[in-house]
Amino acid sequence: MTAPDTTPGDPGILLVLDGWGHAPPAADNAVDAASTPVLDELTGRYPSTQADASGEAVGLLPGTVGNSEIGHMVIGAGRPLPYDSLLVQQHIDSGELRENPRLVSLLDALAVRGGALHLVGLCSDGQIHANVGHLSELLAAAAARRVPRVWIHAITDGRDVADGTAETYLTQVTELAAAAGTGAIAGVIGRGYAMDKAGNLDLTDRAVHLVADAEGTEANTAAEAADASDRGDEWVDPSVLRDAPGARIADGDGLVWFNFRSDRIQQLADRLLEHLAATARTVDTLSLAQYDTRADIPALVQRADASGGLADELTAAGVRSVRIAEAEKFEHVTYYINGRDSTARSVEEHVRITGPGAPDYKARPEMNLDQVTDAVLDAAARPEVDLVIANLANIDVVGHTGDYAATVKACEHTDAAVARIATAAAESGRWLLLVGDHGNAEKMTKQAPDGTSRPYGGHTTHPVPLVVVPANKEATATLPQRATLADVAPTVLHLLGHKPGSAMTGRPLL
Numbered sequence: 001m002t003a004p005d006t007t008p009g010d011p012g013i014l015l016v017l018d019g020w021g022h023a024p025p026a027a028d029n030a031v032d033a034a035s036t037p038v039l040d041e042l043t044g045r046y047p048s049t050q051a052d053a054s055g056e057a058v059g060l061l062p063g064t065v066g067n068s069e070i071g072h073m074v075i076g077a078g079r080p081l082p083y084d085s086l087l088v089q090q091h092i093d094s095g096e097l098r099e100n101p102r103l104v105s106l107l108d109a110l111a112v113r114g115g116a117l118h119l120v121g122l123c124s125d126g127q128i129h130a131n132v133g134h135l136s137e138l139l140a141a142a143a144a145r146r147v148p149r150v151w152i153h154a155i156t157d158g159r160d161v162a163d164g165t166a167e168t169y170l171t172q173v174t175e176l177a178a179a180a181g182t183g184a185i186a187g188v189i190g191r192g193y194a195m196d197k198a199g200n201l202d203l204t205d206r207a208v209h210l211v212a213d214a215e216g217t218e219a220n221t222a223a224e225a226a227d228a229s230d231r232g233d234e235w236v237d238p239s240v241l242r243d244a245p246g247a248r249i250a251d252g253d254g255l256v257w258f259n260f261r262s263d264r265i266q267q268l269a270d271r272l273l274e275h276l277a278a279t280a281r282t283v284d285t286l287s288l289a290q291y292d293t294r295a296d297i298p299a300l301v302q303r304a305d306a307s308g309g310l311a312d313e314l315t316a317a318g319v320r321s322v323r324i325a326e327a328e329k330f331e332h333v334t335y336y337i338n339g340r341d342s343t344a345r346s347v348e349e350h351v352r353i354t355g356p357g358a359p360d361y362k363a364r365p366e367m368n369l370d371q372v373t374d375a376v377l378d379a380a381a382r383p384e385v386d387l388v389i390a391n392l393a394n395i396d397v398v399g400h401t402g403d404y405a406a407t408v409k410a411c412e413h414t415d416a417a418v419a420r421i422a423t424a425a426a427e428s429g430r431w432l433l434l435v436g437d438h439g440n441a442e443k444m445t446k447q448a449p450d451g452t453s454r455p456y457g458g459h460t461t462h463p464v465p466l467v468v469v470p471a472n473k474e475a476t477a478t479l480p481q482r483a484t485l486a487d488v489a490p491t492v493l494h495l496l497g498h499k500p501g502s503a504m505t506g507r508p509l510l
């Protein structure tokens, strides 16, 4: 590493290109296929490296794909944070989960009063929202405590795993139940309904009525229900199984949510609990990990402390930042990057960009990127703003459609936005740090459990590009050959003229 010739202490722009991963050229690499002259030039001309954004480097289990929550949390924290999926697995491996006093007391109470246990969650091993393996631990605990009936309300995926795999996972659920000696699938529903997070309560209510009231299309088997969907696994219609009579939630039953990630299950959790209360059903409820619900749902595994990150350092130093993103990623540049901390900070401004109507990402891969870019340019032009933090969502959000051609376009729109932002950075004397939060669009196919290669819109374990365009355009510093997302906050603080926070283990890359 040569001596840095960047002058620390300049204002800057931190730009997270969501889902911007790096992989060698391949037929399914949309990032490589896209024409991105500006990103290519910045990466080739200025200090750049690749940053680990998956697995242990960010606080996930080894080999686990990155995700937006842990990605932004580690970018903000400046250190890997043991993520909820890792903590749950540790509690399972140590036997703590099965002996968790909250779980034991719920299961014992159900055994005494003859109540049923309802388990609700996403049934796949995508490891972003849930891991179906966690279900077997809950089933084993219920069997050990002799809970008389256990109903599994299965949410199908097709987003964090290849589409068309729901049947395989539902078969796995049935096998897990058989191995545990308890549990049967009561109903099946796609995550498009059950895990809406955009406030579409008509979708959520389909899931509420399936789980609480056993209302849905009748199917003979879970596989038949999944197979009937003509919109893929994400949109399996609410289906009740014929051999699951009495699977509605009754007064005195128990409910355990087994997604470990909150953002896409909290809307359903709140709505379902409100419906149960409104229909005079008292149901003891637990969640595997902590949820950001309005209702206070006791969690089996507590979150890791994420304090002492970038937001705390910026606040202490009085550094003014503006946070900008589309609705889809707004929490990521505010709540998650701040360490899942919703404290209002007077040195922060938040700009949430929304567009008209229901988004059709395949048809509009540009999303609302022009407005995001306009907002970045506005903020960059204000001398009192020390730091602009923005998320460009397109590469990830369009990537999730699994549509290769649309994702190539999303990368190209992103390149055009970066061109405008890089020009504005130069004009306002700002450095510009570009980084992905996890891979996505650089790999658009995946091998399904049955061995076939299928279109895939989910995340990857690839590293992400990291580029620093210094405020001094002639700077020739080189970055270490490899970095991690934990190095971003120390580097940002360094560029702003501050030391890394004492809680940070990442290092300034310059």
Ligand SMILES: O=C(O)[C@H](O)COP(=O)(O)O
Pocket: 066, 067, 068, 069, 128, 129, 159, 160, 264, 396, 400
């Ligand atoms: O919730 C989603 O949309 C995906 O499962 C994960 O994507 P994210 O981690 O980028 O939000």
Ligand SMILES: [Mn+2]
Pocket: 018, 019, 067, 068, 069, 071, 396, 437, 438
């Ligand atoms: Mn992301």
Ligand SMILES: [Mn+2]
Pocket: 019, 068, 396, 397, 400, 440, 459
């Ligand atoms: Mn994503």
